[in-house]
Amino acid sequence: MPVVYCKKCCEPSSRPDAQFTKEGVCLPCTYFEKFGEIDWESRQKELKEICDWGREHAKGPYDCIIGVSGGKDSHRQAFYVRDELKMRPLLVSVAYPPEQQTERGAANLANLINHGFDVHMVGPGPLTSKALMKHSFTKDCNLFKITELALYAAMPREAIAQGIPLMFLGENPALQYGGVNGSLSGDGNQQRKSHTLAGADINPLIESGFKRQNLFWYDYPSEEDFERGNLRIVYLGFYMHDFNEIMNTEFAINKGLQVREGIDADPAETGALNVAEALDDEFVHINQFLKCLKFGFGKVTQQVSSRIRVGQYTRDEAIELVRKYDGKCSDRYIKTLCRYLSISEDEFWEIAEDYRDPDLWQVNNHGEWELRYKIS
Ligand SMILES: [Zn+2]
Known part of the structure; x- marks a missing residue:
């Protein structure tokens, strides 16, 4: 076609999943056209209620969790949640294997730590990570299809393990990039149905020779685990009128983010x-x-x-x-x-x-x- x-x-x-109106306009543009009509005050009120719910249901020292790479969106989210929403976030970072990680990336994560955040590092075994990347490339011609599952799975795994009820993500990808699956609101609990996670089943990997015990961090928790942990996923970007590439970049650079050079x-x-x-x-x-x-x-x-x-x-x-x-x-x-x-x-x-x-x-x-x- x-x-x-x-x-x-x-x-x-x-x-994949692109959606256009009869007039030939994509979903993110359609969403953006209505941006001016959004009642941000009522969204902020809703976010405050979500935060209160998080504080009430926290079972340990942290009331929310944020996945961070150390990049611009990580900086924006971490500071906003701690300093504006007055929450106690635990930041979780899934480390790349040392051979893959750039020095710039390590410096940016260190920058967040230097700003006083608690960061829990998850480092899936580098040999498995490399083997999964090779498998994913030869099988699907996609370098990250499997290894990125760790980015998605580590956060809910850590949240459930630490008794943290609230998990913040940045932008709702369906609204930012288009796509028919998943929610079009701030509710992220349908994340498992997203394009990235649909079919995120580790069983075919085990059939291909990977050992189950090496795949723990790639295995997205089940719906039962989510219910047991009473875990709520929320897209922070949905509630912030200026959560975008330009603002987040400017904010993060002001806080010491190192950007690409040369x-x-x-x-x-x-x-x-x-x-x-x-x-x-x-x-x-x-x-x-x-x-x-x-x-x-x-x-x-x-x-x-x-x-x-x-x-x-x-x-x-x-x-x-x-x-x-x-x-x-x-x-x-x-x-x-x-x-x-x-x-x-x-x-x-x-x-x-x-x-x-x-x-x-x-x-x-x-x-x-x-x-x-x-x-x-
Ligand atoms: Zn468009």
Whole structure:
């Protein structure tokens, strides 16, 4: 089917779960159009009630939990919850294997700790993490499909174990990026139905030879565990009128966030525009590139679409950036990944090209790959 693009931003219909109105407008744009009509006061009231509920139901020293990578959204959430909402948060961070983690990422996490937060580090075994990444890449051409499950599972696991009733997430991804699954409100308890977690079942991994005892941190707690822990998941972004890329970046930099510099900040190398995003890992650029082969769009499409909505770019300016940078990824990152996973570059390209969707891509007159349905 031909790819169509949102009439207001650059969102393509090839995004899994994409939803468009009859007029050809994507779900995030539709949501954003109604942004001015939102009654933020009543949302704030609702959030205060949720916080009171959290304080009442806490069974230990912490009344809420926040998953942090140390990035801009982590900074914004942690400070907001502690200093504005006057809660006692435990921050949980799932560490990347040392070979994968950037120094910048470690420094940013240290920055949060230096600001006085309690941070509980979860470090899933590096050898299993690496094996899972390799498995996920060779099987689904996605580097993070399995390893990112730890980011989702560690928070509720820790919350239930520590008697913490309330778990804060940042933005509701359905409202930010589109997608028909999951809630469209501040309620995050349907997270297990999200695109990322649907089918997050570790049994196929065990059938593939992974040991159950090595997968504990990748196993999202069951609905029964959630009920037993009386755990409530809440999207903080839903209640804050200025929880967005621009504000969060500015806030975090003011608090000491280190951003990308030099060659690792060049969109021609990274395929991304924001130098304050994905600070703790460089393989993320490769995954966006692979996504582009499969679905015909990368990180820049998503970033410019958000910025069109807040009036930072016109659609024409955004399209130019998409054409120039979307799906770009330096060979340097790919070489590092191949060394990390102990695969040859030929193996990498064989798998990657195998996933290039021929309905989305064609070879042009110069013998180069190009999108069949370019945005215009
Ligand atoms: Zn749109």
